[in-house]
Amino acid sequence: MFVVLFALSVLVFLIFFATPGVDPARKMAGRNATPETLAAIRASFGLDRPLPVQYLRMMNRIVITRDVESYSNRGVRVIPEIMAAAPVTFALVAGAAIIWIVASIAIGLLAAALRGTLWDPLLMAIALIGLSIPVFWLGEVANLVTQQRWHDTPLFSWVPPLGYTPIGEDPVLWFKHLVVPWIVLSVLFVGFYARVLRSDLIESENEDFVRTARAKGLSERRVLVVHQLRASMITFVSLFGLDFAALVAGGALLVEVVFGLPGVGRLTYLSLSGLDLPVIMATVLYGAFFIVIASTVIDILYAFLDPRIRTA
Incomplete structure (x- = not known):
């Protein structure tokens, strides 16, 4: 590390x-x-x-000493700035992660179960569309719809102006500020993870443990959800760990900038624009720390998901 x-x-x-x-x-x-x-x-x-x-x-x-100061904002210490921005980014990424995990597993399982029917290519086409949409463009469209065009309608009148309210000040307003960014950030990952999971589920059908489970008389649903899904989660967990860490490390920059969220990504963007080296250095180290930790956690989860790794 x-x-x-x-x-x-x-x-x-x-x-x-x-x-x-x-x-x-x-x-x-x-x-x-x-x-x-x-x-x-x-x-x-x-x-x-x-x-x-x-x-x-x-x-x-x-x-x-943690007393390094910003080059652009004299007297402003960098580490407290990052510590203040980190909870914003974590809240954004955690909420989006919940959405993309649940949605991608549901779509992946459904597509694998309906393989050979019309629903399979339809679901994968929808996933591909989500995968192809640039997140910054989707964010701008979401802002146009929720902040301007349809803001006065009952559908989006609850959406607050761009910005952020800490959860300690007003939990309801905090939630409202993050709902749209959560959805926008998760769309890309839902499409990608659903396609990966479907592919792994189909590939696992020829494994010995699947044939054994079927020979014992287990239903196709149980074989798919319990046995195949667990084996297919190895790739899923690997990708999720690195993606989650990268987003927490500042990879959610575009979403934070588009929605005016004062997170680590937006702080990195401003520091790069102003060539504020202390902030750049600190955010890079902050991001690298999360990515290295995520790699370690993934190795531990591998052993839980695949017994062959524990006995190797």
Whole structure:
């Protein structure tokens, strides 16, 4: 884990500091800054020191002392900003994950059970459409419908203006703010996971344990839902763990920007726009941490889902 985090931090640091033409001091000072102003900014942030010293100084302030400040917003500490944004992103991703897990399992099971009928290609076509829709476009369309065109109708009059309300302040308003973003974020994953699950369910029909279950007289429904589904969940869990971690790490950026949610993705977007290196470094490490943890958890779940892995 630490090797991965170290390598990523070095890579990001070199991209923004060792790349020719990149000058954070000039970005902070503006276009018409004098050489004296640039020199003062470099001295203030330690940008006039050797690269290894700059890297160690920044990592110390991010990981150990946690007092690193934003380049764009003087006096604003980065770590508290990320800690404030993380619950927003987690709430967004967790809600969307519940929707896409339930919907994709239902569609995948239904398509596999109805294989050979008209419903199978119809369900997969719907899943493919959901998979093909760009999330930012779907978000803008959802905003157009719920915030403008049909906002005054009974169907969408309950949708609040874009933004976010913490759950501690008003749980009902918190829920209303996130319903539409949850649906928008989940559409892509419902289509993808449903197709993957259907494929794995059909492939598992020729496995020995499926033939054994049928030979014991179990119903087709029980064989599909209990035996085939469990075996097919290995790929599902692997994809879910990495996708969930990537979204929590900032992968929900587009949805957060479109709906005005102050999450980690939106914070990363603003820091990239302003070349705010401390925020970029901190969000990258935050994201890498979740992805590494997710990989570890997936390995543990493998052993539970597939007994062959436990005995290997």
